[in-house]
Amino acid sequence: MIQVLKFGGTSVANAENINKVISIVNNKHLSANNGTTIVVVSALGGITDLLLTAAQLASAGDETYKEKLSLIEQRHMEAVKQLIPVVSQSSLLSLVKKACNEIEDICNGIFLLKEFTPRSRDRVASYGEWLSSKIIVAAFNKEQEKALWQDAKELLVTNSNFTQAQLDVAVTHKNISNFYKALPVHSLVVVPGFIAANAEGVTTTLGRGGSDYTAAVFAAALQADTLEIWTDVSGMMTADPRLATNARIIPRISYHEAMELSHFGAKVIYPPTIQPVMAKGIPVWIKNTFAPEDEGTLIEVHGAKTGDIVRGISSINNIALISLEGSGMVGIPGFSKRLFEALSNEQINVILITQSSSEHSISVAIDASMAYKAKQAVDAAFANEIALQKVEPLFVETELSIAALVGENMKSHPGISGRMFSALGKNGVNIRAIAQGSSEKNISTVIATKDVKKAINVLHEEFFGTSYKQVHLFIVGTGNVGAKLLGQLQQQAQYLKERMHVVVKVIGLANSRNMVFNENGIDLQNWQQELQNGEASDLQHFVYQVINRNLRNSIFVDVTANDKVAGIYDQLLHKTISVVACNKIAAASVYSNYKKLKQLSEEFHGQFLFETNVGAALPVIGTLNDLTRSGDAVHKMQAVLSGTLNFVFNNYDGSRPFADVVKQAQDEGYTEPDPRLDLSGTDVMRKIMILAREAGDQMEMEDITNNSFLPESCMQGSVDDFYKAMAAEEAHFNKLYQQAKAAGCILKFVASYENGKASVGLQHIKPEHDLYHLYGKDNIVLFYTDRYKEQPLVVKGAGAGAEVTASGVFADIIRATKA
Incomplete structure (x- = not known):
């Protein structure tokens, strides 16, 4: 053997x-x-680097090279003294000393000549x-x-x-x-x-x-x-473990796959190593000196079959993409040959090639350190064509990297590149160039270096099914609903991991006073303390952190009623960061802004979800979307959309003041911070407008008729003034109740939409009506469509409360993770 x-x-x-x-x-x-x-x-x-650094310092006339040489001698002397018994050290220490003296003599010569040739470089490095x-x-x-x-x-x-x-x-x-x-x-x-x-x-x-x-x-x-x-390391891995947290060992891999992975950045083994043994069919094991019991990776003729189509994901950094373009290239043979000759003459290695079918351009990926030399060489080679404007000067892009999928099982499996590009696109990773060999063992993409970590993780989650999908949340708002949401996220963490293979981390958290960030995840058992110890809240800095951390599967969650927070959604959607909004302001803003946000969501593949804008956790918007997407047309909607107003009119019977019932609703968390938004009908107007827009109507707030029941005196001053005014107007509220009672009806604040017209206001509801049996804080929506003409489709249930609203936000977060 x-x-x-x-x-x-x-x-x-x-x-x-x-x-x-x-x-x-x-x-x-x-x-x-x-x-x-x-x-x-x-x-x-580290010794080879020290040797070369010493020689380079010497060639630059920097006498600190002697410090490097001293460190080199010390490292080897210490190794001898620790490994060899004292009685046997003498001859070996003398050998080390002699060799270090030779290195010093060579470096002294380099120092005097100020010249460090490739030949002397090899001599120094060999020691x-x-x-x-x-x-x-x-x-x-x-x-x-x-x-x-x-x-x-x-x-x-x-x-x-x-x-x-x-x-x-x-x-x-x-x-x-x-x-x-x-x-x-x-x-x-x-x-x-x-x-x-x-x-x-x-x-x-x-x-x-x-x-x-x-x-x-x-x-x-x-x-x-x-x-x-x-x-x-204990073998070749499905991805660089420094980039992909879920990377795992590849137990078996073929020579060709190993070469592809090593060519595209896997540092465990280098491509030249494989060639000699591949020709002889000699098996190669990658093993870990520090964990010798680990099995490692076996490189052989044919990698063992696994359930994975892709064997590994790799990347190369410090890439430049150079592009030769011009109408004068079309149909003229020899341009590619001249381009590659110019690069070859300068000893510039080509890593990746892609050319448009129109022959109008050809792009080549090279090491970024050679970009300037490449431009000089290529522009000189095509100087005549550039002068005649047949060809543009060489265009150079830097700060790029290559991310590659590798695997022999990719061959004849349609849809791999589609899944790759879709996964990257959904996370805002722009692809500058693409190359795939005819063997179908490799699909390479040129991307921005800042996106490499995100891209590797996204691809690993997409192609290695046992990995967990990592979701990163940035939450603004820690009031009643926000606090309940954080509690639900903590409670369901294990369920999401075990049943859905999703790990949710809250990376950023903010309220009106403080904000905190932790890329490893904020401790949801101790979030109040972490937030209290955070920095002063700054909305634009929060947005900056969300964008510049550039984490995959990022979701921004707005659990406020703040117009400034609603105003930053477009910045996030532009960067393919999904937005989940409990806040109704954006969806109820002017139609042009609503439409812009929807278009940004579609264009940049970031979800814009706001189910809780109407009906808290009730699937109202989702049901409406399902109807329209499946080809149904909504002609009419009737709805009780305010849990606050339903609670108030279900509990007001004239036996106690109307103002007391409203105060109870506020104390139990059913109202907006300013209850007038609910009682004036403004909040209901927003909700019916959002539904009308989701049904396809270009509606604005001024298009909605508001038959308000509140006297004008109640709309003046502060919230305290509002309660005083309601108390003074008790006779007005009692009269409304008595009129409905006399007609055998109850009062409901109803939002109606029919054939492009919308209105809100108090209505007398008879016992036989679908809206009659609606209790507590419940909401109800009746959809009349082509398919539901006589009997409407009904969505009914609790439409207010911090717990149910938080669960609706949670559901939107899960929808965003599955998109």
């Missing part, structure tokens, strides 16, 4: 971690059945792996001679493309094969990764992921039974 084990920088960062590596290797080697174990190691974590491998092999052998050290430079032969050297595969495989034949049985060999040499023996390096590649080259040359990449 031949096994190749590679350990990355974090795995060998210090003595403690190296001891973990030794334990893992010993266990693996003991179970190798007299086979050979090749251990490839990276530099101690990291060389030193770590020397220390690690000594740690293996501190008790007895059992591990061999092999210099990779003697086996891996490359060209002279320093910092990105290409391997001479035939020569290298021959060297490794001859080396293996000379090994004793059951050998354990430690090899420095990343390092190689050209045909003249000059040190080269293999570029990013070079140590992984070294291990893969050894595995391929020896036709190893397995290659294991040991790192600080």
Whole structure:
């Protein structure tokens, strides 16, 4: 058996971690059945960066490079002292000191010459792996001679493309094969990764992921039974766990899928690593040095079938999108060739390509650091066409990233791209460019970097069904209804998670005095204290926080009656943030504003829901919407829409003052803060207007007839003045009651809509009428439509109260999460 084990920088960062590596290797080697174990190691974590930083400082004439060199020496000396018994340290400490002196000599030369070439860069960088491998092999052998050290430079032969050297595969495989034949049985060999040499023996390096590649080259040359990449994570994941909170380990994945994921940003493994072993069909395990018992990820020819169509989601940041456009490109061959030649001549790698079918434009994604060089090169290549205005100067967009879906199961599954674009669109993630390979293993989108975290989470929730959908709430208003809503959210949290796979977090909370934000979620058991300790309330800053936190599935909840709060809905809907409004002001504002908000909701895919504007938790607006969407036409509506007025007239019988009954309604939480909004009919007017608009009518408040029963004297002054005036007008209210009683009727404040006309006012209701048996604070709406001509469709129930209103807001929140 031949096994190749590679350990990355974090795995060998210090003595403690190296001891973990030794334990893992010993266990693996003991179970190798007299086979050979090749251990490839990276530099101690962070050392390569320190080496290169020191050399760069030296080339800039900055003497602080010596501080970096001192730190490098200290790190290696400490590792030796902690790993090796004192009696055996001397020779190894001398080796480390000698190597550090060589590094210092090289950096001194760079300092004097003010020149840091790719060749000297490789020489400096190579010391990291060389030193770590020397220390690690000594740690293996501190008790007895059992591990061999092999210099990779003697086996891996490359060209002279320093910092990105290409391997001479035939020569290298021959060297490794001859080396293996000379090994004793059951050998354990430690090899420095990343390092190689050209045909003249000059040190080269293999570029990013070079140590992984070294291990893969050894595995391929020896036709190893397995290659294991040991790192600080327990395998490849469905998404970057730093971005996606619900990311999970991928147990099995194909070579091609792993390459796609690694190409698009998955740092666990690099694409060059897979190529040598894929050609030989050698299985690759990704394992965790710090959790060796975890199974990890197996990369093989065909990834195991799972229920997931998408295998993983990945991203690349620091992308620039360059676009060549012009009418002179249409139908003229050679433009693409010249574009790519210009980029190739400048050693600019193309990550993604997309071209319009009209041939009017072609867009290419490249590393953002190369954007300026690309523009210079392409504009020079097309200078003649630009001068003749056949082609526009190269257009460059930066601060972009790529988000990609990867999976072999995507092939022949229609609708994947549609689900991807829909999920992103519903969360306001704009797609700048799209590319999909003919193999259907990858769908890539170019998006704004600020949207990457949101996009990855949205896509993960969409394509990995066992994940929870994370919903982020920003709530304004903590009065009676707001407090009840927060209590219901806390009470139902477990139900939502277990039954609906939804996790609701209240991220922002505000009232008229204070506001507080917590991206991990405000503690709903202690929200009063958190809010009290928050900052001073500022509505526009609250809106800024909602928008700029840029969280997926964001919902703004207005549980106020404030006109300023209602005035900011458009800012939120523009950013695809759903709005749930208990506040009636927006839906009852001038028609043009109501229509604008509805259009913004449709255009930017943010929900605008206000069921509680009419009937609290009763499904009045929802029922009306269902009727119209299904093709029915509403011709007439009759309704008692004020829980306050229904309560008042159900409880007023002349035995006690009318003002006392109204005060009882206010004390029990049925009225608006100013009861005149209810008793004057203004609130009912708003409600019937909202229903008329939802039925398709362009109605304004002035179009509604209000047959008010309140004397003018009651409408003057403060709320206290209002109660005094009602007491003075008791005879008026008693007369209204007695007239209805004499006619065998009861009083109901009725809103009516028929054929485009609306009115509100007190009516005498006979016992046989549908509105007669309406008790307490109940509301009722009668819909007369094409389908319900003789017998109306009736929605009836409690239409006021903090608890039921809060439940209606809660229901709208759930509707918004499911949209």
